[in-house]
Amino acid sequence: MKISTKGRYGLLIMLDLASEYESGRFVSLKEIADKENISLKYLEKLMLNLKKGDFFISSTGTSGGYKLKNSPDKYTLGDILRVAEGDLNVTSCLTDGCPMEHKCKSFKIWKDLNDVIANHLDSKTLKDYMEE
Numbered sequence: 563m564k565i566s567t568k569g570r571y572g573l574l575i576m577l578d579l580a581s582e583y584e585s586g587r588f589v590s591l592k593e594i595a596d597k598e599n600i601s602l603k604y605l606e607k608l609m610l611n612l613k614k615g616d617f618f619i620s621s622t623g624t625s626g627g628y629k630l631k632n633s634p635d636k637y638t639l640g641d642i643l644r645v646a647e648g649d650l651n652v653t654s655c656l657t658d659g660c661p662m663e664h665k666c667k668s669f670k671i672w673k674d675l676n677d678v679i680a681n682h683l684d685s686k687t688l689k690d691y692m693e694e
Contacts, residue, residue, distance in 0.1 A: 565647065572608055572646030573639065574598050579618060580634035580688040588620075588627035608646065615645035634692055640683035650683070652676050 578594045591609065595602040609628070612618070617637060618628045630637070643650055651657045653672045663669050 565643065567604075568608060568611065569643045569647045571598070571600055571605065572612055572642055574600070575605065575608065575612065576617065576630075576637060576642050576688055577691060579628055579630045580637075580692050583630050583634055586629065588625060588629050590627035593627070611646055612642075615641065617642070617645075634688035637688045638684050639686045639688075639691075640680060642688075643683060650676075650680060652679065 575594055578597065579589055582589050591605045592602055594600070595605050616631065618630050620626070620628050640650070649657050652675050655663070655666075655669065656672060656676050660666060660669065
């Protein structure tokens with residue numbers, strides 16, 4: 563499995579928002595783009611995907627931006643990556659189904675690996691990785 567920039571930057575956005583959760587401050591995408599050295603245009607596209615996860619609230623205006631809807635311990639890495647990436651399966655046969663599943667000698671290997679990765683990502687939250 564390879565996490566694309568959509569997933570990597572999606573996690574960075576969410577970690578930046580998590581770092582401001584206690585303050586209640588809205589964080590602008592420009593601020594995140596400058597801090598993380600990522601194109602503002604690319605972050606804007608990523609936010610369209612992340613909005614599907616209903617992770618944050620937004621505000622417009624001079625002090626507008628984004629902030630988490632819930633506390634950082636409510637967002638698992640798995641949830642965020644699934645929204646950003648669309649899928650976390652290690653092989654396409656796990657996503658699309660495989661007509662050879664019951665005959666395939668390696669299917670269980672990929673299924674077990676997929677389960678380990680999913681369980682790990684679903685057991686970790688933003689709070690686990692916030693800078694202190």
